Amino acid sequence: MSNEKIQAEKEKYEASVAKAIARFPERPHLPEQRLYTPLDIKGDDYAEEISFPGVFPYTRGVQPTMYRGRFWTMRMYAGFSTAEESNKRYRLLIENGATGLSCAFDLPTQIGYDSDDPISEGEVGKVGVAIDSLADMEKLFDQIDLGKVSTSMTINAPASVLLAMYIAVAEKQGVSPDQLKGTIQNDILKEYAARGTYIFPPRPSMRLITNIFEYCSKNVPKWNTISISGYHIREAGSTAAQEIAFTIADGIAYVEAAIKAGLNVDDFAGRLSFFWNAHNNVLEEVAKFRASRRIWAKIMRDRFHAEKPKSMMLRFHTQTAGSMLTAQQPDNNIVRVALQTAAAVMGGTQSLHTNSRDEALALPSEASVQIALRTQQIVAYESGLADVIDPLAGSYYVEAMTDRIEKEAMEYIKKIDEMGGAVAAIEKGYIQKEIQDSAYKWQMDVESGARTIVGVNKFQVEEEPPKGLLKVDASVGEKQVKKLHEMKAGRDNEAVKAALADLKKACEDENENLMPHILAAVKTYATLGEICNVMRGVFGEYEAHISL
Amino acid sequence: MEVAKELLAGNRLALSRAITAIENEYEEATDIMKELYPHTGHAYVLGITGPPGAGKSTLTEKIAKAYREQGKTVGIIAVDPTSPFTGGAILGDRIRMNSLTLDEGVFIRSMGTRGSLGGLSHKTADAVKALDAFGKDIIIVETVGVGQSEVDIVKAADTTIVVLIPGMGDDIQAIKAGILEIGDLFTVNKSDLDGADKLVREINMMLDLDSLMTDWRPPISKVIASQGEGIDLLLADVGKHRQYIEGNGELARRRTKRAKDELLDILGAGIERRIKTHISDRLNGYVEQMKKHETDPYTLVNGILAEMLK
Amino acid sequence: MEKKIRVLVAKPGLDGHDRGAKVIARALRDAGFEVIYTGLRQTPEQIAEAALQEDVNVVAMSILSGAHPHLFPKVVNLLHEKGMKDVLIIGGGVIPEADIPALKEAGIAAVFTPGTNTSDVVDFIKNNVKM
Numbered sequence: 007m008s009n010e011k012i013q014a015e016k017e018k019y020e021a022s023v024a025k026a027i028a029r030f031p032e033r034p035h036l037p038e039q040r041l042y043t044p045l046d047i048k049g050d051d052y053a054e055e056i057s058f059p060g061v062f063p064y065t066r067g068v069q070p071t072m073y074r075g076r077f078w079t080m081r082m083y084a085g086f087s088t089a090e091e092s093n094k095r096y097r098l099l100i101e102n103g104a105t106g107l108s109c110a111f112d113l114p115t116q117i118g119y120d121s122d123d124p125i126s127e128g129e130v131g132k133v134g135v136a137i138d139s140l141a142d143m144e145k146l147f148d149q150i151d152l153g154k155v156s157t158s159m160t161i162n163a164p165a166s167v168l169l170a171m172y173i174a175v176a177e178k179q180g181v182s183p184d185q186l187k188g189t190i191q192n193d194i195l196k197e198y199a200a201r202g203t204y205i206f207p208p209r210p211s212m213r214l215i216t217n218i219f220e221y222c223s224k225n226v227p228k229w230n231t232i233s234i235s236g237y238h239i240r241e242a243g244s245t246a247a248q249e250i251a252f253t254i255a256d257g258i259a260y261v262e263a264a265i266k267a268g269l270n271v272d273d274f275a276g277r278l279s280f281f282w283n284a285h286n287n288v289l290e291e292v293a294k295f296r297a298s299r300r301i302w303a304k305i306m307r308d309r310f311h312a313e314k315p316k317s318m319m320l321r322f323h324t325q326t327a328g329s330m331l332t333a334q335q336p337d338n339n340i341v342r343v344a345l346q347t348a349a350a351v352m353g354g355t356q357s358l359h360t361n362s363r364d365e366a367l368a369l370p371s372e373a374s375v376q377i378a379l380r381t382q383q384i385v386a387y388e389s390g391l392a393d394v395i396d397p398l399a400g401s402y403y404v405e406a407m408t409d410r411i412e413k414e415a416m417e418y419i420k421k422i423d424e425m426g427g428a429v430a431a432i433e434k435g436y437i438q439k440e441i442q443d444s445a446y447k448w449q450m451d452v453e454s455g456a457r458t459i460v461g462v463n464k465f466q467v468e469e470e471p472p473k474g475l476l477k478v479d480a481s482v483g484e485k486q487v488k489k490l491h492e493m494k495a496g497r498d499n500e501a502v503k504a505a506l507a508d509l510k511k512a513c514e515d516e517n518e519n520l521m522p523h524i525l526a527a528v529k530t531y532a533t534l535g536e537i538c539n540v541m542r543g544v545f546g547e548y549e550a551h552i553s554l
Numbered sequence: 555m556e557v558a559k560e561l562l563a564g565n566r567l568a569l570s571r572a573i574t575a576i577e578n579e580y581e582e583a584t585d586i587m588k589e590l591y592p593h594t595g596h597a598y599v600l601g602i603t604g605p606p607g608a609g610k611s612t613l614t615e616k617i618a619k620a621y622r623e624q625g626k627t628v629g630i631i632a633v634d635p636t637s638p639f640t641g642g643a644i645l646g647d648r649i650r651m652n653s654l655t656l657d658e659g660v661f662i663r664s665m666g667t668r669g670s671l672g673g674l675s676h677k678t679a680d681a682v683k684a685l686d687a688f689g690k691d692i693i694i695v696e697t698v699g700v701g702q703s704e705v706d707i708v709k710a711a712d713t714t715i716v717v718l719i720p721g722m723g724d725d726i727q728a729i730k731a732g733i734l735e736i737g738d739l740f741t742v743n744k745s746d747l748d749g750a751d752k753l754v755r756e757i758n759m760m761l762d763l764d765s766l767m768t769d770w771r772p773p774i775s776k777v778i779a780s781q782g783e784g785i786d787l788l789l790a791d792v793g794k795h796r797q798y799i800e801g802n803g804e805l806a807r808r809r810t811k812r813a814k815d816e817l818l819d820i821l822g823a824g825i826e827r828r829i830k831t832h833i834s835d836r837l838n839g840y841v842e843q844m845k846k847h848e849t850d851p852y853t854l855v856n857g858i859l860a861e862m863l864k
Numbered sequence: 865m866e867k868k869i870r871v872l873v874a875k876p877g878l879d880g881h882d883r884g885a886k887v888i889a890r891a892l893r894d895a896g897f898e899v900i901y902t903g904l905r906q907t908p909e910q911i912a913e914a915a916l917q918e919d920v921n922v923v924a925m926s927i928l929s930g931a932h933p934h935l936f937p938k939v940v941n942l943l944h945e946k947g948m949k950d951v952l953i954i955g956g957g958v959i960p961e962a963d964i965p966a967l968k969e970a971g972i973a974a975v976f977t978p979g980t981n982t983s984d985v986v987d988f989i990k991n992n993v994k995m
Contacts, residue, residue: 113878113929117905125907128934129878202880202904207780242883329883333978366978368960369930434607442886449887453981462979471961478930549612549780552903554644554889567947570919578867641868642893648914649903655910655917662917666898668868 012043034456042402050405055300059354059395063303065296065408066396067354068319073392078350079357080382081158083325085110085135086369087482088489089145092135096150098372102379106188108158108359109146110134111168116203118164118538121486131482133369134160138490139533143171144178153181157188158233158323158357163205165192166214167537170525173226189230189279189323192218195256195428196235198548199437200242205538208429210513210545214520215260216267219274221521231274232260233281233323240283241329243445246290247411249283250298251418252428252437254305258419259428261310271310275317282355284346285327291346292398293407295322295353301412301419324350325359331366335461336472339363340377347385351392358382368475435551442554490533497531505530506540513544557582558589561688566661569688573663576680587680590687595809597629597686598796601711603699603736608717609743611650613779614696618654620785621692627659629685631678633697633707636666643667647696661685675706676819679812682710708736710812712805713795715739715788718757720749734760737772738795741788745776770798833858869897869993871922874911875904876939879929884956888924891982897922897989908935912942915951921993924985927957937970944971950994956980 007015019041027040039046050056057063060070069075082104085092096107111134114126120138121130130136137143147157152175161168169190173183194211197204204211215232222231236244236253244252257278264274282298285291302320306312326346331339340363350358360378362370370378386392398404418440425431432438451457458464505527512523527537557575560568572590575583600617602610611632618628632647645664654660663681667674678695685693697707699716708714716737740757742750757774773791777784799805833840843849873889875882882904889901900918902911915923923943927935936955943951955967956976964975974988 117878119878125878125905128931129929132930133879197880202882203878241881243887331978366958368958442890445883446887446890449891449982453983459979463981475960475962477960480933546781549650550903552646552649552901554646554886554893554901567916567919570916574919636898637893640894641896643898644889644893645898645900645918648900648918652903652906652910655913662914664898664900664918666868 007044009045009048012045016041016043016045034451037403037407042406044402046402046406047409050409055409056399056405062307062315062318063300064319065300066399068299068321068356072354072395073351073386074395077386077392078355078382079106079156080104080379080386081106081108081323081357081359082375082379083108083110083158083160083359084375086112086133086476087131087135087478088486089135089137089142093146093148093150095372096146099375099379100150100155102376103383104379106156106158106357107150109160111159111161112136113203115168115534116161116163118167118205118534118542120533120535121483121490123535127483130486131478136482136486137168137171137534138486139493139531140171140174140528141489141493141531143168143175147172147175147179151181152176152179153185155187159188159190162191162194162197162201162203163211164534164538165190166218166521166524167528167534169218169226169229170521170528173525174529183226184228186226187228189233190218191235191281192232193235193256193281195259195432196238196253198432198550199239199252199256200244200441201235201238202550204548204550206541206545207548208433210541211548212259212263212429213267213516216264216269217519217521219264219277220267220269221519222277223269223273227277229277230279231277233279234260235281237281237283237325239441240285240327242441243329243448244441245444246285246287246294247414248418248440248444250294250301250411251415252422252441253280253282254298254301254415255419255422255428255431255437257302258305258309258423261306262427265310271306271312272314272317275306275310275312276314276319279356280320280322282322282324282350282353283327284324284350284353284355284358286330286342286346288345288349288352289398289404290407290411291349292353293404294411295324295350295355296396296399296404296408297411297415298322299354300408301415321356323357323359324353324355326350326361328361328365331361331363332459332462333366334466335469336363336367338461339366340381343378344381344385347381348389348391351385352396352398354396364472364475367472369478371474371476373474433551438551493531494533501530502527502532502536505532506536509537510540510544513541558586561586561590561684562593564689569661569684570663572684573681576677576684577665577668579677583680587683590683593687594683595686597682597690597693598713599682599711600692600694600792601708601714601736602694602696602717603705603708603714604717604719604743605722606698608719609779610696610698610717611647613715613717613741613743613777613785614647614694615651615654616777616779616782616785617789618651618660618692618694619782620789622657622659626691627689628654628661629682629688629690629693630654630660630662631681631685631693631695632662632664633674633678633695634664634666635698636668638669641669661688661690675710676816676823678707679710679816705736712799712808713738713792715741715792717741717743718753719744720747720753735764738770739788739791740772740774741784742774742776743779745784746778750776770795829858829862832862867995869922869989869995870900870918870920871897871924871989872900872902872911872915872918872920873924873926874902874906874914874939875927876906876908876911876925876935877927877929877931878905879927879931880904881928882926884928885924885926888926888956888982888985891986892924892989895986895990897986908938908942911939912946912948915943916946916948920951921995922952922954922989925953925955927955927959930958932957932959933963933966936967936972940971952989952993954985954988956985 059067113129115137222229234257236249240249299320303318306318326343362374362378364374422431509523512518634645636643643666775788889899892899954974955972
């Protein structure tokens with residue numbers, strides 16, 4: 007059918023349904039049209055915009071084989087309490103068929119404080135595992151072969167220290183650094199913009215990140231040195247287009263920083279990975295994943311002149327949206343997570359964490375974690391969604407939405423470029439403000455009923471408080487502090503002092519790569535807090551820009 | 555709580571309650587101010603103003619810290635705009651001063667403009683007095699440099715610092731019109747950004763054009779408030795300005811003028827209140843007469859004044 | 865007289881999830897309150913002292929990390945020690961139902977969990993604030 011003919015038919019259709027549709031109540035937040043046709047994607051050049059999986063611009067997926075080769079990595083984020091407790095949970099997950107580990111650290115660890123620091127009171131072991139020194143890291147990976155498992159660590163400001171500890175544990179197991187597989191999040195910019203666990207100001211933080219890029223490209227070549235994260239931006243309330251726009255703007259800042267530090271783009275770009283949110287609107291999410299791949303490929307090719315295909319591929323981990331879980335009728339969350347999983351899989355994710363139904367109430371219990379993992383397995387083995395590559399390609403609606411999200415995101419990226427890049431935009435509070443505006447709008451929409459959340463503002467029931475929630479043992483803090491003090495009494499304190507003095511000197515010399523010095527320090531069992539305090543002394547601390 | 559007595563005895567909660575009484579125009583505020591007034595006049599008052607986003611709060615924090623290092627106690631009043639639509643406000647300056655919260659030598663109070671035009675500068679002046687009577691050596695009043703009432707607030711300062719940042723484009727034009735004449739000192743914040751030197755040149759040019767210039771030419775300093783750079787030099791400029799206005803009698807003149815303005819303000823407000831109360835039951839009748847053009851407002855006012863000032 | 869309800873919105877503890885705190889801050893502003901937002905990582909001492917200096921009528925805290933049983937009561941005690949006995953103290957965040965009675969016992973007037981409408985928080989404050 008020619009475009010003119012389709013146009014004419016479409017008009018006929020619209021006229022025929024107009025009267026009927028006028029009788030239905032208008033629902034807000036609907037797409038522009040009720041029906042999409044070839045007219046909506048007539049501008050798409052198949053080779054340049056869609057193409058084949060494993061081929062530029064990777065809209066259809068980064069590998070040629072995608073899930074016909076192997077499924078995504080089912081990677082469950084876990085960690086709480088002490089290293090010993092978390093180690094048990096990890097081994098249980100591996101027994102259950104999880105194919106990668108994902109470590110959650112407690113907040114003092116994420117912000118570079120030891121468990122005995124006064125500011126850590128009440129927080130030790132709460133949202134993740136407490137790691138004070140190499141001694142804890144050894145226990146965390148006890149009886150887990152680091153040569154086989156791939157490990158993702160959600161750690162940002164002190165990522166260099168945790169990575170150094172991981173390398174040191176592997177060495178003790180007899181595994182050399184070039185065998186290690188995994189990811190550190192290491193994405194400081196989104197900490198300033200959305201997640202809040204920053205330590206140092208942007209400039210030294212960017213230096214630490216490029217130091218890691220450089221060190222890993224030589225010594226830990228299979229390691230993903232950064233996971234540029236939109237997840238938390240979305241959790242903070244952004245829209246889908248904002249999620250990928252702000253994150254890709256962060257990605258551009260990292261690439262620029264690394265190039266400025268003298269690295270060759272093709273030497274590090276292949277180790278960059280991304281981290282997306284899988285939200286409730288299944289089709290919009292699929293379009294978002296596809297658009298993000300296309301945008302990154304074009305930017306890496308056209309703006310940074312990358313040559314290796316790997317440098318242009320946007321590989322990503324996905325987590326289902328925690329902020330979309332409801333405390334009301336928590337079992338409904340299983341269904342939400344299943345739909346979010348479907349979106350991530352049809353969007354071609356490389357790995358996936360599925361949230362547990364009880365996470366709006368507490369940390370997940372073992373039983374809930376198992377359902378969440380089973381959700382991925384059902385989607386993989388039973389649903390058929392993983393049977394062909396990029397199954398929604400060619401859908402008029404999904405392709406049109408992919409174009410729309412790409413366009414919206416590129417407009418943001420252009421605006422951020424004009425402000426001087428992501429760092430400047432964050433320092434001005436621009437990105438934070440955009441996110442907050444979206445979050446506020448969402449909340450007001452929910453309260454006005456313009457947006458329906460089942461069980462929250464519609465279909466509510468009287469409920470009994472849920473049972474069987476996980477409670478972190480209140481004495482974890484004390485136990486951890488006791489362990490820390492015992493460890494400190496047993497180590498060679500002179501060696502620690504010397505290593506920290508050496509690290510301080512290295513921090514003061516901007517041209518020095520800090521990784522070897524940090525590695526040397528963790529091997530003396532210098533604590534995370536001690537190491538970060540040395541860096542705080544030289545680098546200072548970040549002061550948040552908040553504009554409401 | 556006997557607010558004034560407790561305040562004078564060093565009770566921080568009493569100080570806080572006194573400022574609330576002033577801000578909310580509680581009846582007891584007048585009595586509190588009466589008791590506090592004899593204990594005021596010791597503090598040196600710094601005004602900090604500039605456009606939104608210029609980094610005033612960060613600069614205030616750093617200046618306060620520097621004075622603390624000199625052993626001086628500091629009071630801070632940070633004014634933020636109240637929304638004209640909802641009457642609410644987010645008072646967000648304090649967030650950049652969190653490091654001062656636990657310093658007992660510092661007291662920070664956030665105030666909303668609350669939409670009242672003349673009232674705001676009066677209330678701020680009384681809040682400054684409360685801090686002064688409490689014994690603060692330095693009082694910093696920080697406000698956004700837009701709107702006449704906010705400009706009036708910093709006029710009440712002994713030394714006023716205008717903070718600007720590079721890259722504001724045409725904003726500089728607006729500043730020229732508004733707050734240029736109130737600056738005793740200028741400082742260019744974020745001076746590591748491109749355009750800092752250009753901004754210094756522009757301010758210089760505007761000062762050249764200022765025909766009312768006395769023999770004090772406002773110095774222009776450069777700071778990076780977030781890193782604490784240039785604060786010492788800025789404070790040295792404040793010191794010089796203080797010496798200058800103390801030396802030539804300008805400080806005394808300013809304070810005399812301020813006392814006079816204050817007296818007239820309070821007198822005016824008092825008379826207004828009294829008269830309004832006095833004629834409240836007759837007011838509608840007057841208005842009716844005017845509507846029917848039986849009389850005119852001038853005759854009415856003359857009559858009322860004559861009656862009251864007998 | 866021009867009374868305004870003044871609210872300190874604070875995030876005690878170390879978690880950086882301030883979406884809820886910021887949404888609440890805005891909603892309270894839109895309800896005509898004066899909101900002092902203190903930002904992330906505030907210690908109980910900082911929160912209590914800021915509340916005193918600002919002479920707020922309400923202290924609203926949000927925690928998502930699970931540190932609430934430790935931190936909320938600490939803030940209450942510090943406020944009382946400072947003579948702020950009339951201040952209305954409320955909390956929000958990921959807080960299990962089972963923890964709420966103990967928090968109320970400790971002096972938290974209300975606990976708002978995920979899914980709460982901001983207008984409920986506004987109404988609660990209006991109905992319970994002492995001025």
